[in-house]
Each structure stands twice: as structure tokens, then as C-alpha cells.
Amino acid sequence: MCRLLAYLGEPLPARSLLFDTDNSLVRQSYSPRMMNTFLNLAGFGMKAWDPTSLHADEPFTYRTTTLPTFDRNLRFFASKLAPTCLVAHVRATTYSGEGVVADTNLHPFHFPGTRVVLAHNGHLRQFPRMRFALVEHVDPALAQRIEGTTDSEWIYALILSQLDDPYGVPDTRELAEATANALRILREVRAGHGIDTSSPVNVCVSTGRSLVATRFSFDYGWYPPADEMLETDLPFVSLWYAIGGEYARRDGDWRMSGDDPPRSLIIASEPLTTDSSSWLEVPEYSMLTAELGPGGLEFETRDLDV
Amino acid sequence: MSDRETVDFLAAVPLLEGRDEAELAELARVMGRRTVQAGEALWRQGGDRRELLFVVDGAVATSLQVSGGRTVEIGSAGPGQMLGEIALLDGQGHTLSVRATETTTVLALGHSDFAALLAGQRPAAFTLRRRLVAHLTARLRDQLRHLAASLGGEPATDGAPAGADLLEPSSPPDSKYVRRMATFHDFDPLALWGFLTSGKYVRCPPGQTLVAEGAPSAAYYLTINGAVEKVLVRGDRRIRVGLAGPGMAFGYESLIDGRPSPVAAITRERALLLVLPSDVFEQLFHREDAISRVFLEAIQRDLLVTLRHALRPSARLASSV
Numbered sequence: 001m002c003r004l005l006a007y008l009g010e011p012l013p014a015r016s017l018l019f020d021t022d023n024s025l026v027r028q029s030y031s032p033r034m035m036n037t038f039l040n041l042a043g044f045g046m047k048a049w050d051p052t053s054l055h056a057d058e059p060f061t062y063r064t065t066t067l068p069t070f071d072r073n074l075r076f077f078a079s080k081l082a083p084t085c086l087v088a089h090v091r092a093t094t095y096s097g098e099g100v101v102a103d104t105n106l107h108p109f110h111f112p113g114t115r116v117v118l119a120h121n122g123h124l125r126q127f128p129r130m131r132f133a134l135v136e137h138v139d140p141a142l143a144q145r146i147e148g149t150t151d152s153e154w155i156y157a158l159i160l161s162q163l164d165d166p167y168g169v170p171d172t173r174e175l176a177e178a179t180a181n182a183l184r185i186l187r188e189v190r191a192g193h194g195i196d197t198s199s200p201v202n203v204c205v206s207t208g209r210s211l212v213a214t215r216f217s218f219d220y221g222w223y224p225p226a227d228e229m230l231e232t233d234l235p236f237v238s239l240w241y242a243i244g245g246e247y248a249r250r251d252g253d254w255r256m257s258g259d260d261p262p263r264s265l266i267i268a269s270e271p272l273t274t275d276s277s278s279w280l281e282v283p284e285y286s287m288l289t290a291e292l293g294p295g296g297l298e299f300e301t302r303d304l305d306v
Numbered sequence: 307m308s309d310r311e312t313v314d315f316l317a318a319v320p321l322l323e324g325r326d327e328a329e330l331a332e333l334a335r336v337m338g339r340r341t342v343q344a345g346e347a348l349w350r351q352g353g354d355r356r357e358l359l360f361v362v363d364g365a366v367a368t369s370l371q372v373s374g375g376r377t378v379e380i381g382s383a384g385p386g387q388m389l390g391e392i393a394l395l396d397g398q399g400h401t402l403s404v405r406a407t408e409t410t411t412v413l414a415l416g417h418s419d420f421a422a423l424l425a426g427q428r429p430a431a432f433t434l435r436r437r438l439v440a441h442l443t444a445r446l447r448d449q450l451r452h453l454a455a456s457l458g459g460e461p462a463t464d465g466a467p468a469g470a471d472l473l474e475p476s477s478p479p480d481s482k483y484v485r486r487m488a489t490f491h492d493f494d495p496l497a498l499w500g501f502l503t504s505g506k507y508v509r510c511p512p513g514q515t516l517v518a519e520g521a522p523s524a525a526y527y528l529t530i531n532g533a534v535e536k537v538l539v540r541g542d543r544r545i546r547v548g549l550a551g552p553g554m555a556f557g558y559e560s561l562i563d564g565r566p567s568p569v570a571a572i573t574r575e576r577a578l579l580l581v582l583p584s585d586v587f588e589q590l591f592h593r594e595d596a597i598s599r600v601f602l603e604a605i606q607r608d609l610l611v612t613l614r615h616a617l618r619p620s621a622r623l624a625s626s627v
Contacts, residue, residue: 220575221532221551223483230486234552236533258376275352275399277371284533284549285574 001038001232002107002269003028004119006204007086008211008290009264009297012247014048014086015078018068021254021272026068029090034238034270040090042099044068045106047117048083049208057115057169059085059208063106084292085208089119094228104148108204109156111145115169115207116160120152121269122200122217122237124186125224126193127151133189134158139166158182159205172210172291172298179205179212180287183306190218197222200237204267210291213267215239215282216304239282242266243299253278261296307362309334312413319360319386321437325430333423338414342406348389352399356417359389364410368402370617382407391438394420396610401617432594435602442609443562449616450538450547450568459540461519462570473508476578479530489553489607490600497596501604504590504597505582510573516557517571523557526587528604532577536569536612548615549574555608561587562605 005025007017018026023033029040043066047059060081068074068090089107093099108117124130134154135143139161146153160166162178170178183201190196200217217237223230245259247266255278256264266272267288271279282288287304290297307315312334316322322330339362342348349355351371361383368380368389380402383389393400394417424431454461481499485491490498507530510516517523519538527534529550536548536556547569550556556571561584582590590601 221529221577222575223531225480225483230483231488234487236549236551277350277352277399283546 001032001040001237002092002119002121003032003040003090004107004121004202004204004267004269005086005088005272006119006206006211006213006267007083007265008206008292009084010246011050011082011084012086012264013079014046014081014083015075016247016254017086017266017272018046018078018088019075020249022274023270023272025088025090025268025272026074028270029068032270033274038092038095038232040092041067042091042093042101043103043106044071044074044088044090045108045119046086046088047108047110047206048081048087049085050081050083057208059083059110059117061110063103065101065103065106085206085211087117087119087204087206089121100149102148105150105153107152108206109153111142111157111160113167114160115167116163116175117206118152118156118159119204120150120155121202121239123229124151124155124190124199124201124218125197125229126195127154130189130193130195133192134185137161137185137189142166155182155186155201155203158185159203169207169209172212172289175205175207175210175212176287176289179203179214180304180306183214183216183304187218187306197224197227198233200233202237202239202269211265211267211289213239213241213282213288214304215284215286215288216306217284220284236284238270240268240271240276240279241282241288242271242279243297259296262299263296265290265297265299307339307411312337312339315360315362315413319388321388321434321441324433329430333415333419336415336419338416339411340414341409341411344406344408344410346406348404348406348412349400351401351403354393354399355390356394356397357390358394358415358420359412360415361385361387361389362411362413365407366404366410367407368404370402377403388441391441392610392613395438395606396614398614401614427594427596427599429594432598432602435599435606436591439602439605439609440562442606442613443559446559446609446613446616447563447565447568449613453545453547453616454538454540454568457538457540457543457545459543462539462541467515467518467521467524473510473514473579473581476507476509478502478507479578484530484553487553489604493600493603494596497600500597501590501600502580504586504601505580508579508581510577510579512573512576514573515570516573516579517567517569519568519570520566522565523560523567524584526555526558526561526582526584527571528555528580528582529553530578530580532573532575532579534577534579535572535574537572538569548612550608554611555604558587558605558608562591 107119244256
């Protein structure tokens, strides 16, 4: 099962999130502590916004289909970069000939000319049956940009298509509404095709200024007979967050300082440290939104009833 | 503390009440005695020290680390009280930090010695399991009471629970599917089958109230497919304290201690449930055979998961104060 990570807040060395902690995102690629029936060996991707860089609204991009733990370029890069927003992902795929490990399937997805990126942890069961019914809900120009074979890229195109301007920078409210609308469309299309088995959709969507994350599943708890993903999906797919001030190592432990109002937020499929005491679990069936404002970080969780 | 005094102390511990003197003397022999000074930590939240502690004298405080590096005092414990049972039973990190608030002496029972007390199908092992389940239920009620107080107001009175007789009957699930659930895959297949055939199966639509907060539960429910929310509701405010997905149970607290249910249980997804009416629950709870052991272990596991869940919203509320 894939693992995702998002950060929004004051500038933070990317290596603190990707490498330095004892359950960092890169470590989760080969040694995840939760939902560990699948390793996340099918590639790494990252989008990171640094307001001091050229074209600050455009994120840095790093993608590789090789194992990130052996990637020296990523390690060097992560040591020099201190973004205010970051979305990263390590990808899993099924251990079969059906899994496609390719650059075009790497998250976060980001179509040229658009300002929104998406990383996904989950899978839509029986997606091939419903894929083409989604076409009518996706902006044709966006549909043409789908290059890969994943359900995640279609979810991304669907969310973009719900925005007033898919090439603009939506505010947090519009981004949250677009995400919820996309889930409603997916529910309708699934129902239309008689698809009623568990399909987790934990997504993280960002513009570099706002973050929207979901911990959600369609038809949680229902599985096809003899399903190979059963043990992975029996627990609700995990999502955690830590909120506060600066994320740094203090007295040997990685923690956020206790700032009020909060200035920084980390969202991750699993805590970045084996000691999870400073992390909170995102409630099941919920949406989390965050935005960097002049007074600090505006943050909200709400029930996601779509 | 002499051996005699240790045995006398253990005889008065509710969990061990009724054990014969030879057993208690053997237990006293394997238990370690420690004295800690005021301010000294017995363990940290998230720590993996596996032991059951009995406070002999002195006092300890329990605290919860919350997001933002803050610590919230949760409670205290004194002579005769027990600590560490959640981490000991589920093998995960400690839910709370514990430190002495004055010079404190504890008796410590290690993981393997504790496991030996629970092993087999001796009457004493069943008694201990039942007491553990009752103890965990009391802890859960205490935690839920704190959460409910934070919401204020009174429980919702609408949404009367549907009687199990009114729910749509269903055929049993495929046993291969049930055995793949983490809750059950290390159970003896025959005993598991005995447990799974003890009740009846029903289907429920989403949004169906099955147990009302503050009212007695009519049955024990086990989710086979779908999901059921355990919630505290006060007007338009609610805290979800658990989600009973496949392999998780609900509705059992009031069957264990005879008190009203501490939470409401409402289906979030359509659900296939195993229902054990209260008389079947009573039989399984008090029998001493392999099926009863599966049943008690399943309840215990469920209580441990729910207790850990119940501490999470507490952290969230504390961090927003």
C-alpha cells in the first residue's frame, strides 16, 4: 500500500521529513510499520514549494522509479531544500504482472499548466470497469493529459475538473469542495456499475498554499472473495498528522514545538517516528484542510459524508 | 516486604482474588520489587517495557503527551492499583506515561509469567480473563465518561435501537474469509467455528442505530462486513470513539457489567453482523471451554483497540483547549 506525506508551514529541511527520522517516508518504502503486507518499491515522487526560489509558485519536482533509499541525488537535494510546502509519495503496486512500474505512474500527479498536485494512498477496486464512464465527468483537455495506468491519475483529473478554473489557484474551500464532489461522482459511477467493494481513497491535494487531505473509503469492510488485498484493507487505511511549530529533534526525539496558534502541519500515512505519542490519527471518513494565513496555520477536520 | 507480606498483598489484589496460597507464593517468587523516587518515571508513553505493575505503597501520576509537545495529566494510582495491562496484553507501546509523585514501591510481573497465568483452560485462567475484561470495561467507561463530559449536555434520546429480531436475517459468511481477519487467524479453527455458529447473522443498512447510549444493549454484535461507528452524541456535536470494522465488536459493555451502554452504535456502512443475544452471551462468557476462550479473547482484543481509540480523541480535545 502506498505511503504519502505532506507538509505545510515554516521552511523545513526536506531531509527532516524524507530521511532523518526513524520512520521517515523513505524508510517506509522498504520497512513500513503499518499496513505492511505491501512494500512501497514502485517509485518515489515529490513536489516542494520554496518561496525563495525562482517562479516560487512552481514546485520543485523529483521523481524516480528506483529505490529512494539508494538515491544519492535525492539525499543531496533534500539536504539543500527547505520548502514551506511539500507533497511526497512512495508507491506500491501488486506483486504481479499487472503492476506497471513507470515514470508516468508516479505521484504526485501534476498536469502541465495546472497549479494543483495530488498524491493518493488507496485503490479503486474494479477500476477498469468504471474507467471509461469517468470520461464524461473529466474536462476533455485534462483527459488528454492522462498518461499513466493508475486510478490515482483519474482521481486527480476528476478533482481538477470540478474546479472553476482547472489551471488557476483555487482557495482552500474550493479545493475541498472539488475533492468532495469528485468522491460523490466516483460513488455514483461505482453504483452505476454495481461496484460495492472496499476502495480506500486517502488523497492529499495541494496548491503549495493550501492542503486538503482525506481519510476515506467507499464500502469499507466489503471485499470480493479470495481478494489478494484483503489483509491490507481490513483495517481502515491509516492517516496521521502532527501540528504545532517547528519540527526538529529535541532531547533525542523528533517533535513539533508547542506553538499556539500552530504554524506547521505534517500529514503522513504513518507517523514519521516509531514513537507516535506526538501524532494524532485523522478520524476515519474525514477531510482535513489547512492553509497558511497571516495569523498562522488555519486548520480544520470535518466528517466526510459523500 | 517479607514473602508473607507479599502474598498477603497479592491476595487482596482484585485481579488475583481467590487464588490459592501456593499459587500466590509462586507468583510472589517471580515478581520483582522496585522502589522509585518522587519524579522518577516508571515508563514513557510509547515505551515498550512489558510488565504488569501493582502499586504497593506511594502514588503515581499518569499523563498523556499531546500534539504540540504538551502534556496532559490524566489521573493517578495508589496502593493496590494496577498499571501496564494494555501494553502487556496487546504488545504495543504504553498508552500513557507514568511517574511517581512520591516514593513508591511496586511489584512487577513480567510478560512471560503473566502469559503463564492466562495459559490453558484451567478455571483460574478463565476467571483471570473475565476479571481482565471487566477491568478493561471499567477503564473504558471511565475514559468515555471524560470524553462525554467534554461535550457537555445529555445523550441524544432519538434513534431508538432496532431490535435484532427486526433486522434482515442472513446466511453465515465464508469461514475462509473470517479466518483471514487479524482478530481470528491465530485461533483454533474448530473453536472459532463454534463461536461463529453461536448466534445469528443479520444485514443492516447504513445509519441504523443498534445500541443507544445510556440504554442496556440487548446483544453482543460482531461486524463481519461493513462498519459500525461507536459514538457519543450531544446535539449536533459528536465524538467517534471507535469504528467497528470487520472482526471488531460492539454492544458488549453493558452485558459485561450490567450497566447502560456507554456509547451509541450506528452503522456507517451497510453491514453484515453476527448477533449473540444476551442469554447466549452469558453462556459463552461464563463457560470454560475452547469456544469460550475464543470469545473472551475476542472481547479483550476489542476492548484494547477501543481503549486506544478512546485516548486519541482525548488527545485531540486536549490540544484544542
